[in-house]
Amino acid sequence: MQSRMGGKAVGLNRRHGILWRILLFSTPYLCLFVLCWLIPGQTLLERLCWLDSGICAHLPTHLLYAGTEALPLCARDTGIYLGLCVSFAGLVLSGRGRAQQYPSRWLRLFLGGGVLALVIDGCNSLALDLHFPHLYTPNNLLRLGTGLLTGLAIAVFLLPTLNQMIWKYYHDSRSLASWRALLGIFLPVLLLCFGSIALHIPLASNVIAILSTLGLLLAVGGLNMMGILLVRRRYETFTIYRQLLPLLGPVLLLTVSELLLLAQAKLWLLQALGLHIH
Secondary structure, three states: OHHHHHHHHHHHHHHHHHHHHHHHHHHHHHHHHHHHHHOOOOOHHHHHHHHHOOOOOOOHHHEEEEOOEEEEEEHHHHHHHHHHHHHHHHHHHHHHOOOOEOOOHHHHHHHHHHHHHHHHHHHHHHHHHOOOOOOOOOOHHHHHHHHHHHHHHHHHHHHHHHHHHHEOOOOOOEOOOOHHHHHHHHHHHHHHHHHHHHOOOHHHHHHHHHHHHHHHHHHHHHHHHHHHHHHOOOOOOEOOHHHHHHHHHHHHHHHHHHHHHHHHHHHHHHHHHOOOOO
16 A cells, blocks of 8 residues: 555656656747747848847848848848858758868868958958948948858858767767868858849748848857856767757747847947937
């Protein structure tokens, strides 16, 4: 009789423990849903524009348009975060999800050249805005193209950096394995992204907006993940993906909260300075 009662008590405690874990696991996602629901704006593009506004300057001359609505990020930022999103997804889908090595030297030089092109184009654009001598007249398609190459570079270096901090066992593979992968997979995908924006394909506008915002969440969330791992001293302790699930909710909640705070801080600053808000 006592053994039965003890078994029932153990069963109840186990069920309560599972319910508490489910509640704790779901709480960040419920908070995230509430935050996203509170984002100002009526259309999807308006809401994403507000979410991204703390990161992006959103200068009218630097915007890309889908019909009459501007995309949530400027041309350069759209390229960077769209390139990061699709490249990171491509690395994972091509079997490089746990890669902990960076590309070979010549691939690193190519990727670095893409970043350098963005820096040069950005400096040239800044010189024009400040009425200084400049090399050429900037345009949004060039901003977009150099941004896409930079997004690819960020993804290729971010993935192994995260993996080195997450996994207990070393995975001896490169994030970008070869020139064949670069030329046969990643550059064609980036060209497809570039063409869909340059040709103003209406059906692609929401997809581009969502993917570029996901890229921004990935960039900020990746930094937050590293910070949480360092603070909690959990780096190099995970062996399976399932162990990461309890961290994803807090990371997403922290990331969206940071973006919303930055957006609100930017709004307050512009109002305090008496500047026009677009």
